[in-house]
Amino acid sequence: MKPPFIHELVLGLSGRSYPITIGYNFLGSLNEVCPFIAGRNAVIISNSTVSDLYLSLVTSSLDKTNSNYIVINLPEGEQEKKLSNVELIVSKMLEKNLDRSTVIIALGGGVIGDIAGFVASVYQRGIDFIQVPTTLLSQVDSSVGGKTGVNHFLGKNMIGSFYQPKAVVIDIKTLDTLNEREFSAGAAEIIKYGCIRDIRFFEWLEQNSMSIMSKSLEHLAYAIRRSCEIKSSIVEQDERESGIRAILNFGHTFGHAIESGCGYGNWLHGEAVSFGMVLASLLSQKLDLLKEDDVVRIKNLLESMDLPIESPKLDISTFVNLMKKDKKNKNNRINYILLDGIGNSLVKGFVPEEISEFLTYV
């Protein structure tokens, strides 16, 4: 591929495969990357911060092929990922008589991608959608693989679907405007891929963390590409998480509880996952699956990307009760992803009492 497109991958699912295009400064050419939009109605779902920066590029590309569009800006924040906003978006779409040939374009971070994808999956029983992630976290994780959904006050992502986009369009230039804390939060998911699946990538990250943090285009593009590749290969094997896909949740059982227990927004998802990975690594060490040296390497890599490796203020019983609601649980056991050495992972269930005891001595 020629610049501004740097990499193109394909997530292969029989009949529902889609391209993941990674490039720099090409949102104005969305129509070229997604020629199937031409002439169709589009709904751009975004928030005002992202819209101010990137909406005009997206709409200019739609104008080139005479697509009509409406824009729906949601307020910002994880607390907006809720069912009432799904109903609000559906209402606006029905008011415009938008039919099943309409395309939804999710322009924003994980919150926008998750809710827009969920709307696409349920609007008139399902319409096409495109992910245009504008945060590092959504570029390397949430935009790929078809998990959509909204939160319930009793738990994160409790209402959702598996519904694949028609394309994922990753413009690295959007990261120029991302603040440092959000950038680091995204890096947590990149580190995750090395931990669970690819020790070479983990080592490459150890060697290149400075370049990534300084947003070297070449390094960042490779880190995003390799993350999307690893995620795609896992999703291709197990789209609906009946088995191996669960390993993508390394650090997430602890992480979701931290996010929820500390209040969404106080700990960003990637920050909570960072400390969650520290805990999951220590749990792996306790079971003699991971060496102490490797736990230190993981902590060091997280720290080098400005991620938290210290515990939040959260009492153990609250923490454990929150994890009892985790979607991966089965038969009253809480499931965790453990590392069997860096680059290999497995799923293991624990009764809540074991986890309470583990947390007491961490």
Place this chain on the structure above:
Amino acid sequence: MKPPFIHELVLGLSGRSYPITIGYNFLGSLNEVCPFIAGRNAVIISNSTVSDLYLSLVTSSLDKTNSNYIVINLPEGEQEKKLSNVELIVSKMLEKNLDRSTVIIALGGGVIGDIAGFVASVYQRGIDFIQVPTTLLSQVDSSVGGKTGVNHFLGKNMIGSFYQPKAVVIDIKTLDTLNEREFSAGAAEIIKYGCIRDIRFFEWLEQNSMSIMSKSLEHLAYAIRRSCEIKSSIVEQDERESGIRAILNFGHTFGHAIESGCGYGNWLHGEAVSFGMVLASLLSQKLDLLKEDDVVRIKNLLESMDLPIESPKLDISTFVNLMKKDKKNKNNRINYILLDGIGNSLVKGFVPEEISEFLTYV
């Protein structure tokens, strides 16, 4: 199969095939028909009328295999098929910490089946569910084929999914308690299958309408079986309605508008579809696809099952405006299913003005 099971069919979808069991007085043996429930948590979604009659049979069958269950009774009526009830059911399930291995059992008519199926499709991104339809309409139509959803105040079934049940369990004995008007409404969908796909079945219905109306077990079981067979064969070819599945909507474009325009409940779904089929037949006649004699045969068969063949009070512009929101529409054309002779059907789009003119002269 031995009584009480009369017929068993399979709806075949790669990896997601499921049995449709038709019998008489066997709800107390649900555990035998659905052995996969054993030991799992179950959520029975129903309404109080149906629960009073049949819940104890279903729970006795769950007790036999030590399944724990909760019962959620919704108020009755089409107006209850709404997103706030989805949230209510999800809340009750989360309060009980029910995990992804939970099975939802939809015990009731189309409203219960549609909303329960939708909850199953989105609860923690999808869990198993079983359809136990207790009305004729849901037994021959809505419980088979995986269409789930809720209404929006701007249109019927506007929020939903394609999500297949793990089994459909049809106990004809439940029809003993169904009132005559609801029974006739279900018969409309049976007549539909003859019209769109099978002239022999249409002729059989002409010959046996009295036996069906008097609920002869043998005739009713055959009519339900043949309806489920025709529906299954169409769904197997086109699960997500990208093509042929649309023919199942014969009479429904007009019908949905009548239901909505006259207020849900004033015209039952099957009643609205009955007159919708009359209109669609007349439209087919206008295009020289259907002979006048055949229109008369269709009207006579509908009348013999106590179904309406006269127009409701609905002004034409309201009627047409409602149809402009139909989910099958594309490029500002309203799509109708027409008959090319009884037993053959096709889809044809019309601009709203053509339909206004047609309705003026009907």
